[in-house]
Amino acid sequence: MNAPTPGGKAAALRTRLPFSEREAPFGYALVLPAILYLTAFIAYPFAMSVWLSLTDAQAGAQKWNYVGMDNYSKIDNYDLVANDFVLFDGKDEEAKAFAAAKKDGKVVTTPDGDRFKASLQVAGHDVPLVALKDEGDATYVATTILQDLDWQAHGGKVVAHSADSPLGFGNYGDRGEAKKAEKESLLVKAKTQLKANGTGVQQDPNFILSVKNTLKYTFGTEIIKLFFGIPCALLLHRKFRGRQLLRGLLVIPWVIPIAISGQAWLWILDSTYSVINWWLVHAGVITPQNILNFRGNPDLAMLSLVVINVWRGFPFTTVVILAGLTSIPDEILERARLDGTNALQRFAYVMAPMVRPILMVSLLFSVVFSFTDFNTIWIITRGGPYDQTQMLATYAYQVGVNAGYLGKGAAISLFLFPIMAVTVFGMLQSLRRENM
Amino acid sequence: MANVVLDKVVKRFGDTEVVAGIELTVRDREFCILVGPSGCGKTTTLRMIAGLEEVTAGDIRIGGESVTYKAPRDRDIAMVFQSYALYPHMTVRKNLSFALELRGLPKQEIARRIDEVANIIGLTPLLQRKPRQLSGGQRQRVAVGAALCRQAGVLLFDEPLSNLDAKLRVHMRTELKRLHQQVKSTMVYVTHDQVEAMTMGDRIVIMNGGRIIQVGTAMEVYDRPATRFVAGFIGTPPMNFFDGELREAVMLPGGLELPVPRPDLQAKAGRKVVLGLRPEHIYLHANGRQNVSKVPATIDVVEPLGHRTILTARSPAGLLQLEAEAMPGLKPGDNVDLFFDLERAHLFDQADETAL
Numbered sequence: 001m002n003a004p005t006p007g008g009k010a011a012a013l014r015t016r017l018p019f020s021e022r023e024a025p026f027g028y029a030l031v032l033p034a035i036l037y038l039t040a041f042i043a044y045p046f047a048m049s050v051w052l053s054l055t056d057a058q059a060g061a062q063k064w065n066y067v068g069m070d071n072y073s074k075i076d077n078y079d080l081v082a083n084d085f086v087l088f089d090g091k092d093e094e095a096k097a098f099a100a101a102k103k104d105g106k107v108v109t110t111p112d113g114d115r116f117k118a119s120l121q122v123a124g125h126d127v128p129l130v131a132l133k134d135e136g137d138a139t140y141v142a143t144t145i146l147q148d149l150d151w152q153a154h155g156g157k158v159v160a161h162s163a164d165s166p167l168g169f170g171n172y173g174d175r176g177e178a179k180k181a182e183k184e185s186l187l188v189k190a191k192t193q194l195k196a197n198g199t200g201v202q203q204d205p206n207f208i209l210s211v212k213n214t215l216k217y218t219f220g221t222e223i224i225k226l227f228f229g230i231p232c233a234l235l236l237h238r239k240f241r242g243r244q245l246l247r248g249l250l251v252i253p254w255v256i257p258i259a260i261s262g263q264a265w266l267w268i269l270d271s272t273y274s275v276i277n278w279w280l281v282h283a284g285v286i287t288p289q290n291i292l293n294f295r296g297n298p299d300l301a302m303l304s305l306v307v308i309n310v311w312r313g314f315p316f317t318t319v320v321i322l323a324g325l326t327s328i329p330d331e332i333l334e335r336a337r338l339d340g341t342n343a344l345q346r347f348a349y350v351m352a353p354m355v356r357p358i359l360m361v362s363l364l365f366s367v368v369f370s371f372t373d374f375n376t377i378w379i380i381t382r383g384g385p386y387d388q389t390q391m392l393a394t395y396a397y398q399v400g401v402n403a404g405y406l407g408k409g410a411a412i413s414l415f416l417f418p419i420m421a422v423t424v425f426g427m428l429q430s431l432r433r434e435n436m
Numbered sequence: 437m438a439n440v441v442l443d444k445v446v447k448r449f450g451d452t453e454v455v456a457g458i459e460l461t462v463r464d465r466e467f468c469i470l471v472g473p474s475g476c477g478k479t480t481t482l483r484m485i486a487g488l489e490e491v492t493a494g495d496i497r498i499g500g501e502s503v504t505y506k507a508p509r510d511r512d513i514a515m516v517f518q519s520y521a522l523y524p525h526m527t528v529r530k531n532l533s534f535a536l537e538l539r540g541l542p543k544q545e546i547a548r549r550i551d552e553v554a555n556i557i558g559l560t561p562l563l564q565r566k567p568r569q570l571s572g573g574q575r576q577r578v579a580v581g582a583a584l585c586r587q588a589g590v591l592l593f594d595e596p597l598s599n600l601d602a603k604l605r606v607h608m609r610t611e612l613k614r615l616h617q618q619v620k621s622t623m624v625y626v627t628h629d630q631v632e633a634m635t636m637g638d639r640i641v642i643m644n645g646g647r648i649i650q651v652g653t654a655m656e657v658y659d660r661p662a663t664r665f666v667a668g669f670i671g672t673p674p675m676n677f678f679d680g681e682l683r684e685a686v687m688l689p690g691g692l693e694l695p696v697p698r699p700d701l702q703a704k705a706g707r708k709v710v711l712g713l714r715p716e717h718i719y720l721h722a723n724g725r726q727n728v729s730k731v732p733a734t735i736d737v738v739e740p741l742g743h744r745t746i747l748t749a750r751s752p753a754g755l756l757q758l759e760a761e762a763m764p765g766l767k768p769g770d771n772v773d774l775f776f777d778l779e780r781a782h783l784f785d786q787a788d789e790t791a792l
Contacts, residue, residue: 334488335521339535340509349534353525 059404438589469637690752
């Protein structure tokens, strides 16, 4: 026991209060449902998905084995591959002659320091191709380029192109080594690529694509929403007849469930019956033979998703900015007029800074909304065509549920977490600074 | 020279005429108060001078130059708003310098003016703060400071003290009056508070229903109200009014006969009149005064103020209020004789309410 303190007596008195009079038990009883809820529906599933992502769990498998970080990022090695070697660059006739002389060409391998340099001798030209550690490898690569690749002469250039797969230049333990080899091995210009090999999702090209898509989708749509939302809010801030009606109509896209409006969009984007195509054909922009296949073309599919997200989300942005504008007292704007501002200065120096805190909140909500959006993508494209519009949310579902790789699916979905955390933290920080 | 001339200025919102062709000249460096009940058009008048409200008809001239169709920023004016209208995202210093920077003043000049103004109104320790870190009175001072920095010819105030608590309001009243003696601007000040109007202004413009009723110094409008409205509006507690008829004396209900000592009244005999008498001109004791009339009354309410006591009493002519010394020793229900000071009585026509 502690030595008696002046507060000791009061503390003793407090503990002697009858149970029904004490505040603490009642307080705990009040927060208990919240704690139970958070534990059962937030903390447990989150912990479970973290655990899943560390196993090789598969739907239907008897036993899940702990595999550590394998699902996330295990890079075993890098393959250096190349294609489209530029063999000749000069005059048109000479290039044609060069390409025509392919059948008479031959490969010459000479030592070059501690390596071997393979060159092509074609039509009197000596073209250094590669420099490799092993003489056989150098000869093999050069011979393949000479004999197996398709030479195309065009515009004074002769390019050796592989129709099926790029040429392998070797296997490297780490990225730096591979990059160094890429610089030193190839003696002609070519299209090179480093391929990471491993079992984690980071080695899955579709995963990388889905991260890029998610970022594009989220920040692209945010910028567009602001671009339209700010002028629209400024317009609705003015007093005119029918303003209330317009404000009401504006939020319709936001309040209609995407499951319903998605069907309308599917119809609008239909490959055969698209109303957009109908318009474009009637306006003479395109012919019926080359109508746009909105969901079949990767770029158009992505564009469609962005348009739909903007269509749904920009009313919210507008309404929030409008609320911010409305909260600016008239007297401040009048004072700004007296102070000598023109309309643009009033917007830049007075209205924008005063709207900024609320704008940050709207941006925060909107970013989370787009970042975790599953519905729009799943309804419109299902991540297609051939996975080109997969986002993290849809790809996690695709891999984890549809394909049954629960562990990898969990790993993919957990990638949302750190990115989201950093974004939200940054925005909250800037909000706090604003309020200082 | 920054005098302000309103030449038959009219303002209509749709069919409603808010300002009905007023004519007023505010002299250079004058502290002019526009006062009246809410809806009398005083704020609209001020906003028209500022250029925040378009003028329907008439002409406004500042310093001899017509500004009726000029933008607010091109008039030689600065304004202090009721809600202070400070930019919440700017420091106090930036609030003061904003208008000056927009006008492209050199940096040293801006710094010099801010230092000067901050010294006059005691803002120096607050310059780095944001408005939300300031108390109501401090914000008020920043708003005044921002207007002063402009060194405009005319300073406009739109009920600047109405958001302050009573004590601070009295303090700021004195400060603003002192400020007017220090700076060289013409000031036009709108208020609905007749005490502010009386204490602060060189001249008071009393408005009602979009018209100017009377213009004059505090003592002029107090001693010689032009209408019953002015008489009732100026002074606390308000003037007592009794409906009556003019014969050889003023006849009030309850058979009271008050021989008001004014020779010119004989000619107007027979008219319905209103007799007005301020509470301080009804006495509990005659004390040998001439021209007082005795009126019996019953004390209704006693309200001690400390230095004086306000008594409400029932008389045959109606309910009335009077101001007595600190401790009159009366309680509700006491019957007393009151003495009306007829030399200080005001007479108004019952029909058009103008002073007789």
